[in-house]
Amino acid sequence: MILALILTPARAEQVRKAVKEHGEVVFDQTGKMDSPGIRNAFQSAARVGADTLIVDIDAGPGPDLAAALRGYRIARPYVRIILLAPGRQPGDAAVATLVGLGVYDIIDGPVEADWGDLVTQALASVPATYAQAARWHIIRGLSGEEQVKEKVVIEQRPMGVVTIAVTGAAPGLGCTHTALAISAFLARQGHNVALVEDSQELVMLDYLNVIGAGDGRVEGARRIKGFDVFPGDITGLTEERGTGFIFDRVLPALREGNYQYVVRDLGFVDSTRIREALRSNLAVLVASAARWRWGDLVKVENLSSFRLALVAPGGREAKEVQKIPEVKAYVIPYQPDPFNIPGESHAELLQPVLPRSRQEKKLFWVRFRVAAATSKRPSA
Structure with missing residues (x-):
């Protein structure tokens, strides 16, 4: 052979x-x-x-x-x-x-x-x-056993690298879990994706070591489920832990990797992280729909600039949050494994930064039709 x-x-x-x-x-x-x-x-x-x-x-x-x-x-x-x-x-x-x-x-x-x-x-x-x-x-x-007519589809894609910031309204609401799920969803769609850990609690490196993650597309990155991860404890940057954001220091590597989407795990909100989130193309706020946690939302500046990811809320609670003026809230079903969440929920949450398709309208050549009609007229 x-x-x-x-x-x-x-x-x-x-x-x-x-x-x-x-x-x-x-x-x-x-x-x-x-x-x-x-x-x-x-x-x-x-x-x-x-x-x-x-x-x-x-x-x-x-x-x-x-x-x-x-x-x-x-x-x-x-x-x-x-x-x-x-x-x-x-x-x-x-x-x-x-x-x-x-x-x-x-x-x-x-x-x-x-x-x-x-x-x-x-x-x-x-x-x-x-x-x-x-x-x-x-x-x-194909739709069931019935073949439909072929359509010409053109994708409208965002220009340049798309940055998605994920932050939590409070600690422990699942910011990292949601960032992993979003990254996996984008990777399943065939995009080149990087996840950057900028959380207060750095847990990603230990997780990557436990599961035996492979090398990423560029130096310093690790690869899981079809996307690259830049852990907060990345080698060579640990001496600056707690100062600044790793995102700014891995920008050269992100450019080298030719990523189409960069997801930032920002941890729970504070004034600095809100500013970082609003620098992104899409800011996602992980929140609880429970009434007793609505106080978390009140504390978030520029709340209307975020898209709320409500993780496994009750049906009534989710509807109540969605009634809040100028708040865009989306339900994410409960799933302990972030890599097995149905894609429909993330497609809706990320809709503004996903490629959109439009059907190309068939062109009718008026001149040809007029000429053909003229040729059928009986001669005088």
Whole structure:
């Protein structure tokens, strides 16, 4: 078997050891690549005659990786492509796009899994078919058994990097939980996302170490569930803990990572954090809908500038908060695991900064219609 590899540093060593017993590696590209980098990697891989290509979905930005793989598929239509999709779940937009390009061997699992063992199992199995990959595929244009007419859809995307600030009306309301959930939701939509921990209580580094999070797209970042995390205790910045915000100090890394969305976990509100939140494209305030906690909202300056995320409120309580003048409140269902919250609630909460689609209206050529009508007139 002749193999080609396009991998991230987090899984490269495990995969290399696993493939030694299955054949010869004729192309090996490892790294967190930008748009030109991932395109060049696939173009180089297409120049060698491999039987199997193993690709890590985190090796490059989702849309750019899909475009590069499309070119590879045209050049090498019969190569078996095995996709490593750590932390991804069925319905993931990036994976669905690749399935549409004929990538059916999809290896999923937690980031901390033994990827060498998973690759060994895949290579020892017969190539997968669409029937096995169908659970990952989002089919647009079908409604039940009835096929609808194809529509031309144009996405209107926010310009530049979008910053979303998440802060709590009081300690302990779930600011970090909500920031993680928002980041995971955006990553599932195929966006490049970074989460920056600017909370008063720095807990992210311990959490990342416990779950064995891999390396991120840039130095200092860790990767979970398809997005990067910059923990507050990031190496080299701990001596300044408690002074300023890490966001300002990781700006060069954020630019290098070409992130489309940056989510800031600001902790619970104070005057400084309110100012930071209002610097963002979208300010989210995590609050309780309980009447006895309404005093938390009264203390927040410029409350009308925030979108309230009410985490698991009672139905009546949520409606009462939503009646408050100039307050935009949205209900987030209770879910202990921030990565399993239904996307509909976050889509509504984040609507102002999400890509919007509009149907392109079909053009009617008046001149042609007039000419055609004229040609049908009987001659005098």
